[in-house]
Amino acid sequence: MARRPLVMGNWKLNGSKAFTKTLINELNTELAGVEGCDVAIAPPVMYLAEAEAALAGGKIALGAQNVDLNKQGAFTGDISVDMLKDFGAKYIIIGHSERRQYHNESDEFIAKKFGVLKQAGLVPVLCIGESEAENEAGKTEAVCARQIDAVINTLGVDAFNGAVIAYEPIWAIGTGKSATPAQAQAVHAFIRAHIAQKSQAVADQVIIQYGGSVNDGNAAELFTQPDIDGALVGGASLKAPAFAVIVKAAAQAKN
Ligand code: PGA
DSSP states (O other), X not given: OOOOOEEEEEOOSOOOHHHHHHHHHHHHHHTTXXXXXXXXXXXXXXXXXXXXXXXXXXXEEEEESOOOSOSSSSOTTOOOHHHHHHTTEEEEEESOHHXXXXXXXXXXXXHHHHHHHHHTTOEEEEEEOOOHHHHHTTOHHHHHHHHHHHHHHHHOGGGGTTOEEEEOOGGGTTSSOOOOHHHHHHHHHHHHHXXXXXXXXXXXXXXXXXXXXXXXXXXXXXXXXXXXXXXXXSGGGGSHHHHHHHHHHHHHXXX
């Protein structure tokens, strides 16, 4: 089954009002003629208004880097699904390893966020992946299975219909040391087969992005792999020419 690739930029804690407008304007120009790939960016929520305005009428979708469980009320500092929808955000990253690590987010808490997003009609981009120590101990598949099962056990496998998984080995994030295409493919195939144990149809359609030091030099080769359906891009998403090369590589490899 043909899956439409998704390349998404995760800006993390970077940017300003001016940066947001400038980068999006550059991306709109660079990507004007590109077909066959879904594209999204997740700026800091502070800049969703600037991003929404700059993206209007273009082909790039808006995303965000996190969401909280509660819809409204006395939850100081939190951001709700309805607030994200108010700005037209569609793809919402949850379970990023930086949030798992620095904010102690558990598999169960992230599964709840997944449910809140699905209920709101938003697309969860569920980040999973093992640490360097887990990788060296041969635990990559066990870690990925556990992180996926947290969602399946609470919401059922159908929750992955229309959802996105980003396989991001922690040792590859921001290190310049991407997984090799073969390494990534092996884990992506495992993830898809793991979901297929519950539902082949769900496994066939779920988008599995690779993330971790994807750049304009290594993207094309990663996208030659059959189970790599796009990328979640950190550092290289902050430069329009590099991000555009990655999007074009996905469009070319998958069509
Ligand atoms: P990186 O980050 O591309 O800078 O390695 C990827 C991510 O954390 O999503």
